Amino acid sequence: MALKELALRVPNRPGELAHVARILAEDGINVAAISVDSTGRTGHVRMIVSRPEEALGLLTAAGFTVESHELITVRLTDESGSFLRILELLSGAGVNVQSVAILVQREGAHSLVALATKDVAKARKVLERAGVLSASAEGLVTNADLIASAPSIPTQSVGLLL
Secondary structure (H helix, E strand, O other): OOEEEEEEEEEOOOOHHHHHHHHHHHOOOOEEEEEEEEEOOEEEEEEEEOOHHHHHHHHHHOOOOEEEEEEEEEEEEOOOOHHHHHHHHHHHOOOOEEEEEEEEEEEOOEEEEEEEEOOHHHHHHHHHHOOOOOHHHHHHOOHHHHHHHOOOOOHHHHHHHO
16 A cells, blocks of 8 residues: 555634644544645645545545645665755656655665655656665555554643644
8 A cells, every 4th residue: 555645725724724633633543744834825734644545535524625645655865965866866757746755764774755746657667767666665654654653752742743
């Protein structure tokens, strides 16, 4: 099962992010990674959650327009320029990167980065040819695995996160 990211827009006002978090929490869906930014009246939320299909249904039923993107997981060495190499491979093949998530999980000495693109098949082929994508890297991380491997957070702190 591929790693998936959910992307949605919310009104940029107090309580909207809490509303999204409440919808997920009430159904026991954990958030493994989240990115939030806003421009004017709109907030942009990207999330990796434990059960993306269920979250998509719940958020859609609540009136949000939600997109689901398959993420490609690549291995990076911890050295300057390793991420640049990935980006140059993709841009050289005409593949546009839509989002990036640096994952907390690692594979040995390698960092794992998940990328969303419009052309997943082409990106996967380019990265596989370059030797940075493999079945083991792809199979290493799923939405459920990310939740399971996340560092434990004291229960008292959870309210501060979402």
